[in-house]
Amino acid sequence: MTAIDLSGVSKAYDGNPVLIGVDLAMEEDEILAIIGPSGVGKTTLLRLASGLERPDSGTVAILGTPLTYVNGRDLPLKRHMAFILQKPVAFKETVSENVAYGLKVRDIDDTEDLVAHALEAVGLAEMGDRMATRLSGGEMQRMAFARATVFEPSILLLDEFTANLDPQNVGVLERAVIAYQRERNATVVIVTHNLFQARRISTRTTLLLGGRLVETGPTERIFEEPEDERTRAFVSGEMVF
Amino acid sequence: MASELLYVTALTLAVSGTATLIASLIGVPLGSRLALRETVGGRAIKVFLYTMYGFPPVLAGLIVYLMLSNDGPLGFLDLLFTPGAMIVAQVLLITPIVMGLTLSAVSEVGPEVKDTAKTLGADERQISRTVLRGARVGVITAVMVGFGRAIAEVGAVIIVGGNIQWHTRVLTTAIVLETRRGNFEYAVVLGAILLVIALSVYLVLSYYQERDRR
Ligand SMILES: Nc1ncnc2c1ncn2[C@@H]1O[C@H](COP(=O)(O)OP(=O)(O)OP(=O)(O)O)[C@@H](O)[C@H]1O
Numbered sequence A: 001m002t003a004i005d006l007s008g009v010s011k012a013y014d015g016n017p018v019l020i021g022v023d024l025a026m027e028e029d030e031i032l033a034i035i036g037p038s039g040v041g042k043t044t045l046l047r048l049a050s051g052l053e054r055p056d057s058g059t060v061a062i063l064g065t066p067l068t069y070v071n072g073r074d075l076p077l078k079r080h081m082a083f084i085l086q087k088p089v090a091f092k093e094t095v096s097e098n099v100a101y102g103l104k105v106r107d108i109d110d111t112e113d114l115v116a117h118a119l120e121a122v123g124l125a126e127m128g129d130r131m132a133t134r135l136s137g138g139e140m141q142r143m144a145f146a147r148a149t150v151f152e153p154s155i156l157l158l159d160e161f162t163a164n165l166d167p168q169n170v171g172v173l174e175r176a177v178i179a180y181q182r183e184r185n186a187t188v189v190i191v192t193h194n195l196f197q198a199r200r201i202s203t204r205t206t207l208l209l210g211g212r213l214v215e216t217g218p219t220e221r222i223f224e225e226p227e228d229e230r231t232r233a234f235v236s237g238e239m240v241f
Numbered sequence B: 001m002a003s004e005l006l007y008v009t010a011l012t013l014a015v016s017g018t019a020t021l022i023a024s025l026i027g028v029p030l031g032s033r034l035a036l037r038e039t040v041g042g043r044a045i046k047v048f049l050y051t052m053y054g055f056p057p058v059l060a061g062l063i064v065y066l067m068l069s070n071d072g073p074l075g076f077l078d079l080l081f082t083p084g085a086m087i088v089a090q091v092l093l094i095t096p097i098v099m100g101l102t103l104s105a106v107s108e109v110g111p112e113v114k115d116t117a118k119t120l121g122a123d124e125r126q127i128s129r130t131v132l133r134g135a136r137v138g139v140i141t142a143v144m145v146g147f148g149r150a151i152a153e154v155g156a157v158i159i160v161g162g163n164i165q166w167h168t169r170v171l172t173t174a175i176v177l178e179t180r181r182g183n184f185e186y187a188v189v190l191g192a193i194l195l196v197i198a199l200s201v202y203l204v205l206s207y208y209q210e211r212d213r214r
């Protein structure tokens, strides 16, 4: 089944169109990379896919059911997914309390082992009692990953999840993403500036330009034999913005 | 004299404490609600609240006096020149402050926190609770500022309370009277007690702020 299906989705801010009739199926058991220049609407696309934002027109369906945007009605669907925002924020609590959040809102009270396990997966096993607002950039991103995966969503949306991190943190997080995806046959969608990262970890790639998806296909093919001239220019770095 | 001092202090704390409690029970939920939800006329309410910060206490006293006087609409309550009247006047004065500061504190938490809660599967109530938790120090500040304003206030309580010995005399109104009588030493002692109370409030507040900054 298609995890998230966007069809004919358009979105404008203050009259400026950002997305124009976008069709995109995010499939089960894949890592899909959304690439494109800064300001093109990648974050907007994820916000629409997650239901945080409502499209001006078109529909977004999660696991086959269209979102209604009626107060509370979409919640059971949305609880199948987690979305790590481009700039993750910590709740003013400890690291453990932050990570337990998604469990608590699902009325799961026995969180200790699950939280410990999630923290361990990103190398934060010793940090549980620290104040989350005090974490470094890399620790924060790792905590955000633990917090988003602890309740085992089948769909995981990641917006620049390694931006501004050192190679070691990038490695930890990329491995965690791949492991998570494999273990659960999850749908993972990453938005990234880093073309190398898209190549390293995604199975499929799509390029967003001028409000439309220019080309979508297996990552290998997008990078090796792009069909669209704009894709070729973008992945080879010739396209300057 | 010592027992009167004790009485005046206790009454001050009781009146302003009760007024703060009532103002908080009204102002904190309403202020939070205004911050969390788009409300019709929300902007106008905000402007009104901020205007009320500078509302002259004497005027509040006069309004409450007129309401509670024998000919007033609430005259039947027989509250004029009782501690109850003083509480009403203080509630009127500080509710906008508590509500406005709560509104600011909750608004300051920012949409990212709300979005984060949503992306982790929180429902509307859980989102609100999360935002409020994020604003807790601001909300405590709002309550403390309201209390501070209440105990320091003199204009309104002297009008509606009447500064009656053993009945409605509080620290501020006692200072006014003793100064006028030339009992400066006693007035200074009363002033010192007022300062100590204000300082204690500040200490409690900074404890919470410090703890939150860990
Ligand atoms: N809430 C908003 N109000 C107004 N304009 C917005 C809003 N959100 C996004 N935009 C605009 O929409 C466009 C797309 O923004 P978006 O954040 O989706 O870009 P992006 O591709 O994620 O960029 P980056 O790679 O820099 O993160 C930008 O021009 C941005 O200024």
Ligand SMILES: [Mg+2]
Residues within 6 Å of the ligand: A042, A043, A044, A086, A159
């Ligand atoms: Mg973005």
